[in-house]
Amino acid sequence: MATLVCFHAHPDDEAIATGGLMAKAAARGHRVILVTATRGEVGEPQEGVLAEGEQLWERRVVELAEAAEILGAEPPRLLGYEDSGMMGEPTNDNPACFWQADVEEAAERLVEILNEVQATVLTVYDDHGGYGHPDHLQVHRVGLRAAELAGTEYVYESTINRDAVKQMIAATADDPTADGPSLEEVESFGTEQKDISFIVDVTEHVDVKRASMIVHRSQIGPDSFFLQMPDELFAGAFGQESFNLPGVKDTGGPSSVDILPGL
Numbered sequence: 001m002a003t004l005v006c007f008h009a010h011p012d013d014e015a016i017a018t019g020g021l022m023a024k025a026a027a028r029g030h031r032v033i034l035v036t037a038t039r040g041e042v043g044e045p046q047e048g049v050l051a052e053g054e055q056l057w058e059r060r061v062v063e064l065a066e067a068a069e070i071l072g073a074e075p076p077r078l079l080g081y082e083d084s085g086m087m088g089e090p091t092n093d094n095p096a097c098f099w100q101a102d103v104e105e106a107a108e109r110l111v112e113i114l115n116e117v118q119a120t121v122l123t124v125y126d127d128h129g130g131y132g133h134p135d136h137l138q139v140h141r142v143g144l145r146a147a148e149l150a151g152t153e154y155v156y157e158s159t160i161n162r163d164a165v166k167q168m169i170a171a172t173a174d175d176p177t178a179d180g181p182s183l184e185e186v187e188s189f190g191t192e193q194k195d196i197s198f199i200v201d202v203t204e205h206v207d208v209k210r211a212s213m214i215v216h217r218s219q220i221g222p223d224s225f226f227l228q229m230p231d232e233l234f235a236g237a238f239g240q241e242s243f244n245l246p247g248v249k250d251t252g253g254p255s256s257v258d259i260l261p262g263l
């Protein structure tokens with residue numbers, strides 16, 4: 001059996017980006033480890049979720065642990081950095097934030113985990129962090145460096161299928177309650193389908209994936225665009241997860257796979 005390590009930036013990224021892969025790998029008896037660089041300190045809390053005096057990160061680590069359990073992963077491990085916030089925000093200058101972290105030093109922290117669990121497969125993010133969030137860019141850099149140092153055999157970059165997102169926006173264009181991104185906003189999202197290496201079918205695990213998203217109550221409200229989607233549309237949007245091989249472009253179109261090679 002293999003050991004899959006999914007490296008993410010913030011609590012809730014794991015559910016949205018690799019929840020299906022994690023659930024599928026776990027269901028097949030692989031060991032699944034979730035590592036998060038930050039505790040998501042500067043996310044926007046949903047109204048009324050936090051108790052008086054409760055810090056957002058306190059709630060988010062609990063949500064993360066719940067999501068990991070639902071997905072069949074071990075209790076999450078944290079690299080110990082703070083959330084950098086969106087690009088250009090003053091929080092980018094916080095010396096404790098992940099964006100300010102030294103890549104070598106951060107990679108060493110991840111290497112320790114990769115070695116301890118004897119990771120065979122690692123997922124990071126694509127080379128622009130999906131949508132340019134500083135912490136997501138760092139996951140790419142730190143993750144690839146750690147894999148190199150640890151000699152991890154299989155490394156994949158989790159990405160977003162830009163063409164699929166565009167289709168989804170077009171499908172909900174007539175719905176005035178849909179508050180998802182606009183077509184212009186997604187022009188730089190993820191990866192064009194023709195450049196994606198693998199698309200993993202996770203439709204069988206889409207209910208588990210949805211359940212893992214729901215527990216992130218401080219971030220994803222019950223009336224959010226994602227959770228309001230009818231089952232069929234949700235399965236269409238989240239039933240497939242895309243991954244690139246590092247440095248590989250123009251793949252001639254993705255290979256549709258049951259699970260990633262190495263698992």
Ligand SMILES: [Zn+2]
Nearest residue numbers: 009010013133
């Ligand atoms: Zn994130």
